[in-house]
Amino acid sequence: xxxxxxxxxxxxxxAAVGVVVSAEDGAHATRIAPxxxxxxxxxxxxxxxxxxxxxxxxxxxxxxxxxxxARHVTRLTAHTGNQRVEIYTDWDSRFASRYSSQAGQIAAxxxxxxxxxxxAQVIVHASNGQAIATRxx
Numbered sequence: 001x002x003x004x005x006x007x008x009x010x011x012x013x014x015a016a017v018g019v020v021v022s023a024e025d026g027a028h029a030t031r032i033a034p035x036x037x038x039x040x041x042x043x044x045x046x047x048x049x050x051x052x053x054x055x056x057x058x059x060x061x062x063x064x065x066x067x068x069x070a071r072h073v074t075r076l077t078a079h080t081g082n083q084r085v086e087i088y089t090d091w092d093s094r095f096a097s098r099y100s101s102q103a104g105q106i107a108a109x110x111x112x113x114x115x116x117x118x119x120a121q122v123i124v125h126a127s128n129g130q131a132i133a134t135r136x137x
Contacts, residue, residue, distance in 0.1 A: 045072040075088040082122055087125065088126075089127065119137060
């Protein structure tokens with residue numbers, strides 16, 4: 001019984017300081033969330049991956065077309081100081097040409113999100129890795 005109280009106390013302590021532990025795409029991350037009291041119900045969700053952070057930013061700051069396109073982003077990887085960025089979507093590669101304008105919207109949203117970081121090459125991929133669009137900024 002003492003062990004159960006100890007575990008419950010640890011969970012309560014984590015809630016009080018606003019620590020949120022979550023997993024996305026198989027990677028574990030621990031983040032400090034803004035504390036809004038001691039209830040977990042009022043703690044805001046904290047993105048655990050760069051793709052989640054990007055989608056959240058686009059939802060708040062992007063155009064309607066960028067928001068619609070960014071909802072399809074599943075993974076984002078940046079290489080060598082964000083000079084080459086690969087963005088993966090849930091789109092089927094058989095219909096990749098249908099998504100070229102939306103892929104351009106994703107690339108434009110990335111550019112706005114990372115403005116001031118210098119030059120970058122953004123490649124938007126279908127779910128199987130086929131490149132749909134490439135933009136250089």
